[in-house]
Amino acid sequence: MEQRIETPAGIRVDQSNGLFQVSRKVFTDPEFLKLEHEKIFEKCWLYFGHDSELPERGSFLTRTVAGRDFIFSRDSAGEVHVLYNLCTHRGGRVCREKSGKASVFQCFYHGWVFGSDGALRLIPQEGAYPEGYKNDRERGLVPVPRLEQYRGFWFINLDANAISLFDYLAGAKPYLDNIADQSEVGMAIVPGAQAFQVDANWKLWHENGMDPFHVNTVHQTYFEYSTDVAKIGKERAQASGIATEVFDRKASAEEMMKGRYAALMQTATKMKLDLGNGHMAYDYPANHGRPFAQWHPSWDPKYKPELDQSFERLVARVGEERAKRIALYDHHVLIFPNLAIVDNHGIMIRTYFSTKPEEMLVQSWTLAPAEESKEIRRLRLYSYMDFLGPAGFGTPDDVEAIEAAQRGYKGAEDYDGWNDVSAGMLPADPSSFVRNGDEGRMRVFWSKWAEYMHA
Numbered sequence: 001m002e003q004r005i006e007t008p009a010g011i012r013v014d015q016s017n018g019l020f021q022v023s024r025k026v027f028t029d030p031e032f033l034k035l036e037h038e039k040i041f042e043k044c045w046l047y048f049g050h051d052s053e054l055p056e057r058g059s060f061l062t063r064t065v066a067g068r069d070f071i072f073s074r075d076s077a078g079e080v081h082v083l084y085n086l087c088t089h090r091g092g093r094v095c096r097e098k099s100g101k102a103s104v105f106q107c108f109y110h111g112w113v114f115g116s117d118g119a120l121r122l123i124p125q126e127g128a129y130p131e132g133y134k135n136d137r138e139r140g141l142v143p144v145p146r147l148e149q150y151r152g153f154w155f156i157n158l159d160a161n162a163i164s165l166f167d168y169l170a171g172a173k174p175y176l177d178n179i180a181d182q183s184e185v186g187m188a189i190v191p192g193a194q195a196f197q198v199d200a201n202w203k204l205w206h207e208n209g210m211d212p213f214h215v216n217t218v219h220q221t222y223f224e225y226s227t228d229v230a231k232i233g234k235e236r237a238q239a240s241g242i243a244t245e246v247f248d249r250k251a252s253a254e255e256m257m258k259g260r261y262a263a264l265m266q267t268a269t270k271m272k273l274d275l276g277n278g279h280m281a282y283d284y285p286a287n288h289g290r291p292f293a294q295w296h297p298s299w300d301p302k303y304k305p306e307l308d309q310s311f312e313r314l315v316a317r318v319g320e321e322r323a324k325r326i327a328l329y330d331h332h333v334l335i336f337p338n339l340a341i342v343d344n345h346g347i348m349i350r351t352y353f354s355t356k357p358e359e360m361l362v363q364s365w366t367l368a369p370a371e372e373s374k375e376i377r378r379l380r381l382y383s384y385m386d387f388l389g390p391a392g393f394g395t396p397d398d399v400e401a402i403e404a405a406q407r408g409y410k411g412a413e414d415y416d417g418w419n420d421v422s423a424g425m426l427p428a429d430p431s432s433f434v435r436n437g438d439e440g441r442m443r444v445f446w447s448k449w450a451e452y453m454h455a
């Protein structure tokens with residue numbers, strides 16, 4: 001008997017037969033995108049920027065989030081603002097610089113001048129207006145309806161009535177804590193960013209970030225490369241008198257994958273899938289070097305003492321159990337709707353947004369402990385770019401996979417195609433790693449997505 005529950009938002013679920021499907025139209029139909037903008041992006045907390053990007057009073061940058069252009073500024077009193085980058089006179093662009101330091105912004109169109117807190121300071125033709133005209137608060141730059149931060153991560157909300165960011169982040173907060181606590185003085189964005197277009201819908205990137213099944217196939221080249229590097233590195237480490245037995249099981253690509261899956265099994269009870277509010281995460285013991293406090297034979301032994309010391313200091317600060325969790329595990333946390341924070345070969349903060357169904361703008365930054373040495377920073381950036389950079393081993397292969405899927409969805413319009421995200425719903429072998437490494441995280445996302453789309 002047909003037991004499918006069809007939803008108008010493009011998802012169908014058949015719980016008793018372990019089936020969860022997503023219509024391919026949600027990636028191609030402009031009507032879905034229009035609704036997502038209105039019901040998701042205008043309702044949810046969206047990552048905006050990191051506190052370290054405004055290091056001083058007067059620091060500012062311009063950024064596009066949810067298709068809106070904003071100024072992110074720290075005023076002369078130290079207060080942080082997100083202001084629409086749009087002149088209250090006749091809509092000119094107020095700030096045309098990417099970033100810098102300024103006490104005022106002068107609109108490029110007719111020269112109105114605004115303070116870094118958004119207040120209108122000067123109108124060149126002030127005599128043409130009634131007295132005190134510029135002092136009306138309404139003449140100042142418009143602030144975003146809500147702006148809140150958690151541990152240095154600033155988020156905006158276009159809905160003035162939204163719940164607090166603290167409540168919205170729900171179970172994702174400990175993951176942000178584990179990143180913020182990697183520094184004794186404060187985490188900082190490494191200057192520069194990657195911004196690029198991908199010819200695929202924004203949801204495909206979010207899905208890819210929580211998908212354990214693509215890793216073996218899409219990133220095969222990376223595993224071959226890392227096997228070679230680890231082998232050479234092990235010999236080099238042994239020549240320096242460093243014992244490497246602990247790394248042996250991670251020496252080949254095949255073993256690395258077994259190690260990863262074994263790790264998924266071992267962390268069965270600690271594995272977090274659903275963090276609430278559509279957020280999800282997963283972590284597993286890292287089988288590569290981590291630029292924060294875990295050396296690996298694929299890295300030069302000269303880095304080992306400093307990384308070992310970082311680990312010892314972390315233990316002293318947060319205790320051994322939490323220190324191991326922070327330093328020795330890879331962490332992926334996906335915050336609904338469009339933020340991925342990946343802490344593995346470096347720390348990546350990435351957002352994605354579509355203005356057309358078949359393309360997205362991706363923005364990525366990397367975060368590091370402000371106090372780390374130049375040598376470790378260099379190692380970190382190589383490690384980060386090797387895998388997560390736009391020309392690294394990870395990102396281009398992921399882009400190829402999702403762009404190909406997006407191209408294929410055009411054809412799926414001919415026969416009403418549906419994607420399958422059922423893995424792990426009703427596993428034939430309940431002891432399988434699939435229980436933890438399955439597509440449950442995607443179902444967390446899609447269920448919340450449908451909830452917003454129906455609201």
Ligand code: FES
Nearest residue numbers: 087090092107110
């Ligand atoms: S539009 Fe900005 S000064 Fe006129």
Ligand SMILES: [Fe+2]
Nearest residue numbers: 214218394398
């Ligand atoms: Fe990937």
